[in-house]
Amino acid sequence: MTRTPRIVCFGECMIELSRTALGGKSWTLSHAGDCYNVAAYLARLGCNVSFMSAIGTDMFSNEMYEAWTAEGVGTEFVLRHAERAPGLYAIRVDSSGERSFSYWRDQSAARAFFDCYGANAALAAASSAQVLYLSGVTLSLYTDAERARISTLAKAVRANGGDVALDTNYRPRCWPDRVTARRTIEALAPAVTIALPTLDDDATLFGDRDAKDCADRWLQMGANEVAVKLGPKGSLVATASGQQMVSTEPRQAVDTTGAGDSFNAAYLAARLAGHAPLAAASIGNRLAGIVVCNRGAIIPRVVMPMALIPAVPNNA
Numbered sequence: 450m451t452r453t454p455r456i457v458c459f460g461e462c463m464i465e466l467s468r469t470a471l472g473g474k475s476w477t478l479s480h481a482g483d484c485y486n487v488a489a490y491l492a493r494l495g496c497n498v499s500f501m502s503a504i505g506t507d508m509f510s511n512e513m514y515e516a517w518t519a520e521g522v523g524t525e526f527v528l529r530h531a532e533r534a535p536g537l538y539a540i541r542v543d544s545s546g547e548r549s550f551s552y553w554r555d556q557s558a559a560r561a562f563f564d565c566y567g568a569n570a571a572l573a574a575a576s577s578a579q580v581l582y583l584s585g586v587t588l589s590l591y592t593d594a595e596r597a598r599i600s601t602l603a604k605a606v607r608a609n610g611g612d613v614a615l616d617t618n619y620r621p622r623c624w625p626d627r628v629t630a631r632r633t634i635e636a637l638a639p640a641v642t643i644a645l646p647t648l649d650d651d652a653t654l655f656g657d658r659d660a661k662d663c664a665d666r667w668l669q670m671g672a673n674e675v676a677v678k679l680g681p682k683g684s685l686v687a688t689a690s691g692q693q694m695v696s697t698e699p700r701q702a703v704d705t706t707g708a709g710d711s712f713n714a715a716y717l718a719a720r721l722a723g724h725a726p727l728a729a730a731s732i733g734n735r736l737a738g739i740v741v742c743n744r745g746a747i748i749p750r751v752v753m754p755m756a757l758i759p760a761v762p763n764n765a
Contacts, residue, residue, distance in 0.1 A: 456491055456498040456717065457526060457578040459599070460484025460587040461559035462517075463552075464509055466539040467706075467745055480513050480535070481746035483584045483618055485522075486707050489747050490714030490736070492521035494758060496721065499523030501575060503562040505534040510558065526575060528565035533558035542704050542744075552622065560590050563598065572598065576605035580643075580717060584616045585650075588633050589623035596633055603640035614643040616713055619650040630654060638670035643720075645713045647678040660685040664692055676716055676730050678709055678737075684730045695727060697734035700741055707746035712737040715757060723761040732758055 462485035466476045484500070491498040500522050504510035506529055513535060517524055536554025543549075554560070562568060575581065581603060588596055603613045617634060624630040631654055644667035648660050657663040660677040664687035667675045677685040683697040702708075712733035719729035736757055740748050 455578050456488075456496055456580040456582060456721075457501050457575045458484040458488040458491070458498060458582040459501040459526075459575070459602075460584060461502055461536060461554070461557060461590060462500070462504070462513055463536040463538050463554060463557065465746065466537070467704075468540075468542070476539075477745070479745060479747070480509075480516065481707070483586050483616070483710050484582060485517075486710035486746050487582055487714045487717075488522045489517075489520050490711050491718055493750070493753055494714065494718040496718050497523070499526050501526035501562075501571060503528040503530050503533075503558045503565050505530055505532075505558045507534045509535055526571045528562060528567050528571065530558040530561050530565050533561055535559070540704075540706055542706075550620075550622075557590075563591070563595050572602050576602055577609060578606055578611055580612045580614060580721070581606040582614045582713070582717070583637070584618040585630065585634060586618050586620060586623055588637065589620070589630070596636070600637050600640060603637060607640050607642060612642040613640050614645055614713070614717060615641045616709060617644075617646045617650050617654060618709070619654040621653075627654065635670070638667070638672075641667075641671065642673045643717070644672040644675040645678070645709075645716065646675070647680075647709050649680075651677075661687075661692060674726050676712075676726065676733065678712055680705075680708075683734050684712070686726045686730045688726060693727060695730040695734060697738055700738045702741040704744045705741050706744075707740050707748070708737045710746065711740040711748075719758050722758050724758070 460482055462480055462482040465479045465481045488498050488500045536557030539551045541549045606613050648663055651657050651663045663677050664675040675687040684695050686693055715736040716729045716733035719732040
């Protein structure tokens with residue numbers, strides 16, 4: 450019997466402040482973070498997914514933990530830090546739906562994951578995951594020595610026959626400098642099997658001229674498949690057998706905050722369900738298109754499509 454797919458998303462979840470309306474003075478408090486967003490959408494899509502992180506023992510941490518459980522996200526890899534609390538970020542969205550961020554996260558509990566009791570056990574257990582999901586934001590949280598431990602985990606997952614998925618998600622303010630970010634991503638790259646970059650991020654970090662350059666570079670670094678996100682243009686899917694664009698329907702974006710994360714989740718869920726990369730990218734485009742029409746990184750359940758991932762035909 451094939452075992453139920455198990456996905457581990459390693460990263461940080463923060464308190465999120467977002468305006469209730471464009472130009473308004475009221476703010477809504479919720480929680481999000483790129484890897485957690487992916488975990489939440491994966492859970493909604495029916496996947497067996499767990500989140501790996503550290504939180505505090507404060508009220509906001511407890512509320513986060515309860516919300517994760519309510520979403521169906523596994524918490525067996527969530528550690529507690531007695532002296533730290535979650536980080537905080539605020540989103541500002543312009544009239545075109547593009548967002549900018551302000552962060553207060555230097556002393557967050559997630560940054561102290563490796564100092565928490567249970568870290569070694571969590572890493573050892575996560576090495577048997579069918580999919581390990583990471584992002585450049587996750588890597589930016591830690592020291593070189595701690596990043597090396599993440600790299601060791603990723604190599605173990607790949608050696609055990611699992612997949613390692615990475616979204617570069619380059620945020621310059623999260624890194625000391627571009628050189629450090631690039632060196633860190635390149636060091637992890639040989640363990641990555643599924644690369645899920647956004648062209649704008651990788652063009653800034655690596656100097657890619659276009660999506661083809663981006664995909665070629667990831668394939669050369671060792672990825673088996675690449676889905677380059679291109680915003681309203683859709684995505685470019687690349688494997689050793691070739692590259693192909695996957696278009697998306699035009700949308701009037703309200704907030705693009707969770708677009709890439711929702712694409713990544715739908716892509717991975719579709720691949721685990723047996724869909725080919727091109728079909729998975731089309732499904733990812735569809736969910737991202739719905740997400741950008743709503744405010745916040747994680748949209749209300751009522752606007753999630755009921756059957757986003759169709760059954761795979763027997764002759765597929």
